[in-house]
Amino acid sequence: MTMERRTVLERIGGVAAAAALAGCSVQEQGSTGGTASGGGSGDGSSQGADGTASGSSGGTATAWYQLQDSELPARKDAIASFGEQTEYTIEGSDISKMENKTTSAIPAGQGPEIFEWAHDWVGDYSQREFVVDQSDQLSVSLDQFSDAAASAVQYDGAVVGLPHSAETVTLIYNADIVDEAPETMDDMVAAMEDYHDPDKSQYGLAAPFDPYFTSGWIQAFGGYYFDPEKDPALGIDSDASVEGLQFALDTLRPYMPNDPTYEPQAAAFSEGNAAFAVNGPWYLATLNQNDIDYEVATFPEIDGGQVRPYTGISMWYFASAMSDGGSSAEAARSFVEWFATSEDHQLRLAEEQGSIPVLDSLVGSDELPSTVQTYSQTVSQGVPMPTDPRMNKVWAPVKTALTKAFNGDAEPEQALSTAAEEIRSKWE
Incomplete structure (x- = not known):
């Protein structure tokens, strides 16, 4: 199981691939989709398309994604804009619990042509043949993207998707509560202490305590979860990882809401009741919507x-449904190429949602908002998530360990040692 994360995106302009596309009509369907935080129906899906770009004569492709409510309008715009410029039809659906849905639907031949997630599934999904190589069919070059983004979408020489943005988490503060960004941890603790009053539903910090969001602290003193280039490859139970978790529990936990999951932590800040948050660029759309x-x-x-912190590359995966080629595969591939290479689209996402472009032409650009430039700095300091298939067995045991440590049900060393034992047993 992969930790719950959010991705970002939306509308389109035209570059590279768009030059090859022609026009059509558009119609949209309503959405009953859940948010990216993992709510939804019991089978892991959110039935109902939330955007359909209807082409006049081209193929039809299905696209799955998992977004927050605040991100959905722009995604509908993206699908509609593509439909207006091409002959293809894209049927988009917001899917909750994407991993559960893709791992059940794709092997059964009921999956989409394309789906969106961070790059950490590349190795696992390639080995399980859930995704397919499209390197010979692409009309865009990976040279258009940053080296990290181009590398993230490849496995054993196969190109199994295209990247569109980077993601990580960083510090956010409420400017009505905190005067300026803290330079040191002591500065941050002082500001948290000054505001924190749980009896009044006021908190110093709102930060989900799961493997992705807590990675920055666990890796702060040389710790690591899993690194196939190191010996041992599994480092979650190393002394340095234990030190990082202990630091987070001692320094941050006292100022946080008592529920470690995403929704209550994110809500505390987005409702104006926390001095600081740790969250990703996808979260900014909600803050903008709430006038924080x-x-x-x-x-x-x-x-x-x-x-x-861990860093990821948000990408569109080419699902195995594209292996037969044909008009559906052509529609899916054209949409992904258009989505990934449009500068107008990437700039809109940067301005509205804090999305971090991976197009070489925009990386580090002065046209990007200051928030995006700050996230980019954090990305440069972070650790790329491994694509090795073994990483997929790491997330769930670590999540359990962090939850137990957060709730005081286990000491950090015990919690992480238990997680490591479970991970090793799963690998065997």
């Missing part, structure tokens, strides 16, 4: 280390 006066900052300095 916020600033995005890099993590403060800590003694003896540096906060190093």
